Amino acid sequence: MVKRVLMIAYHFPPASGSSGMQRTLSFSRDLPEHDWQPIILSIYPRAYERRCDDQLADIGSETIVYRAFGLDTARHLALGGRYSRFLALPDRWVSWWLGAVPAGLRLIRRYRPQVLWSTYPIATAHLIGLTLHRLSGIPWIADFRDSMTEDNYPSNPRVRRAYRAVEAATVHRCTRAIFTAPGAVRMYAERYPERSDKTWVLIENGYEDSIFDTVSLPSLRDSPRPFRLVHSGVVYPNERDPRAFFEALASLKRSGQITAQSLQVVFRASGSEDYFRQLLREWGIDDIVHFEPHIPYRGALAEMLTADGLLILQASNCNHQIPAKLYEYLRARRPILGLTDSEGDTARVLRQAGIETVAPLDSAAAITATLQDFLKQLQDGTAPVASEAEIARSSRRSRVASLAECLEETIATDLNFER
Structure with missing residues (x-):
């Protein structure tokens, strides 16, 4: 019945x-x-x-x-x-x-x-x-x-x-x-x-597999291009404060380890774009980090599927929350850089999936070191993606x-x- x-x-x-x-x-x-x-x-x-x-x-x-x-x-x-x-x-x-x-x-x-x-x-x-x-x-x-x-x-x-x-x-x-x-x-x-x-x-x-199955992927150029990291969705100024991440990027740029030709970071449909763009100018990384507008859902999934890496932000005051987009990240089978407290539920899901590239969101020094390792893994092709068991479970x-x-x-x- x-x-x-x-x-x-x-x-x-x-x-x-x-x-x-x-x-x-x-x-x-x-x-x-x-x-x-x-x-x-x-x-x-x-x-x-x-x-x-x-x-x-x-x-x-x-x-x-x-x-x-x-x-x-x-x-x-x-x-x-x-x-x-x-x-x-x-x-x-x-x-x-x-x-x-x-x-x-x-x-x-x-x-x-x-x-x-x-x-x-x-x-x-x-x-x-x-x-x-x-x-x-x-x-x-x-x-x-x-x-x-x-x-x-x-x-x-x-x-x-x-x-x-x-x-x-x-x-x-x-x-x-x-x-x-x-x-x-x-x-x-x-x-x-x-x-x-x-x-x-x-x-x-x-994640919804039936929707992922209908996503049209753009053709990718074989010519050299910068590594592209994507954060998809809202960035709350308190719960997902990106300032320590910006500081880490600025530090790596000053030391010559990254340039706009080697790395591009996209924040898609983040909200508070004007506030964040001012921070980018102050840090001198507005040629590396870009805040882009909302696009239809399947377009956002296509962007995840073609990114070199995906970025998750979650502060320690949200240790009992897990961003919904994280499960779509797992399904995208792309490397993930998690900026979150190691004791929180978000980090737990990442570890369950076999992803250890995690640093606290509020520590520029820790983010700098983890980002360096993450970019090297991307270059070497050794950056881990979610296990198939965790993808199926999610x-x-x-x-x-x-x-x-x-x-x-x-x-x-x-x-x-x-x-």
């Missing part, structure tokens, strides 16, 4: 620039193989800051998609560039709750889903899931992915209090809480010890199987929760 799951997700095609969208898209496309039909409750595309239609064709043929009313407070409800903070708590898309709750109730009456599922990083998605759960009594799975709150995150205290309130209500009412890294599972188990160990579920991110197909198992357990088990 085919069962149904109502999936509440802000990021869904034609949204652009979110790794979370790939997670929901893959889950929804592959769940029918496990006898689950997905019903997507998303937001009307006007709410997206950036849209791209290139992945609309990737939506599964059995996926039912409904897009509810919702506005971006900062863009649609501002006067003179200013808007009321009350209209942006817990986030700028809180108006989505007004459209999604009645839409969700209609979908529940029509399709009779056995499970509700909502996914962060838009906190309003969990608020919608919470409301629909309370009104319908249908068991609810909260896909947190990463932590909603930390001691100093979000940085605005009022927003942090709002997030913590949504987080606490979600944890106490949901049947299962899913995270993408072991460190996050441990953190929440310690933060909410009243919940059973069965509450916490680890389903990591991954496929989203295995993640979807884990989600299907979680859905089955949710409807099969009658747990007594404190409400």
Whole structure:
């Protein structure tokens, strides 16, 4: 018998620039193989800051998609560039709750889903899931992915209090809480010890092989060219601060070990480009490092597949998080330079894959030494790539199987929760 799951997700095609969208898209496309039909409750595309239609064709043929009313407070409800903070708590898309709750109730009456599922990083998605759960009594799975709150995150205290309130209500009412890294599972188990160990579920991110198989690769010239390192995706000034990396590049350039003719570094769709370009000018490496705009998803994958090396950045304050792009890096079968804390979950995944080219993100000296070794390995053709076993394990197909198992357990088990 085919069962149904109502999936509440802000990021869904034609949204652009979110790794979370790939997670929901893959889950929804592959769940029918496990006898689950997905019903997507998303937001009307006007709410997206950036849209791209290139992945609309990737939506599964059995996926039912409904897009509810919702506005971006900062863009649609501002006067003179200013808007009321009350209209942006817990986030700028809180108006989505007004459209999604009645839409969700209609979908529940029509399709009779056995499970509700909502996914962060838009906190309003969990608020919608919470409301629909309370009104319908249908068991609810909260896909947190990463932590909603930390001691100093979000940085605005009022927003942090709002997030913590949504987080606490979600944890106490949901049947299962899913995270993408072991460190996050441990953190929440310690933060909410009243919940059973069965509450916490680890389903990591991954790559989608069916999309990789459709990527068109450009023809490469045989003529000599610089080594090309690529970082694909957002560079957060705090959590992925590249300044020590820039300092290492500047040091190697001053000593004559690298030039613009020997090395090019591309940051693709990083955000904060103006700020970073100023740093490049100050370090004198703006001929080596380039910040390039967003391109369609398959184009970004093609860039990974043809790079000489791939760059991952993750600060020690995110040791319990793993950038989703790392799994796509593994699938690309290209050498990876990991600038991250050796004790964190990101470094753990790299080591599991057989990649040891890792240096702490905040140490220019360590990065300089590791980068020298990495470039020599590229030159010699000895730079390691991910093991085939780890590549196979990181496929989203295995993640979807884990989600299907979680859905089955949710409807099969009658747990007594404190409400």
